[in-house]
Amino acid sequence: xxxxxxxxxxxxxxxxxxxxxxxxxxxxxxxxxxxxxxxxxxxxxxxxxxxxxxxxxxxxxxxxxxxxxxxxxxxxxxxxxxxxxxxxxxxxxxxxxxxxxxxxx
Numbered sequence: 001x002x003x004x005x006x007x008x009x010x011x012x013x014x015x016x017x018x019x020x021x022x023x024x025x026x027x028x029x030x031x032x033x034x035x036x037x038x039x040x041x042x043x044x045x046x047x048x049x050x051x052x053x054x055x056x057x058x059x060x061x062x063x064x065x066x067x068x069x070x071x072x073x074x075x076x077x078x079x080x081x082x083x084x085x086x087x088x089x090x091x092x093x094x095x096x097x098x099x100x101x102x103x104x105x
Contacts, residue, residue, distance in 0.1 A: 022060035025067035037067070 020041045026049060027038040036051040039060075057064060 019059060022057065022063045025057075025060070025063050028067070028071070037064070039063075 021043070022039055023042040024040045025037045026040055028035060029038075029051075030036075031051060034053060036053055037057060038049050039052050039057070040046060040049045054064070
């Protein structure tokens with residue numbers, strides 16, 4: 001595997017305040033009853049990602065919307081797959097994959 005080039009990120013000015021620029025939102029989870037997003041910062045390697053509250057990402061609306069869109073698409077895709085499996089189960093038309101799961105539990 002290729003090594004990631006280590007870079008040094010630089011802050012940008014937003015409303016006269018220096019902030020780090022968000023490259024991409026990678027994940028979301030609840031930490032102590034607070035939803036946080038895993039942020040990849042522009043100019044930093046992936047290992048320097050941090051978990052941030054939504055309120056702290058107010059200038060990264062585009063990255064948040066793109067992340068939520070990806071999540072919603074994945075949830076809809078999984079719901080569709082679940083409906084097909086349920087329908088096939090009721091008909092007795094189980095896929096080989098589903099049968100293997102049932103047999104080897």
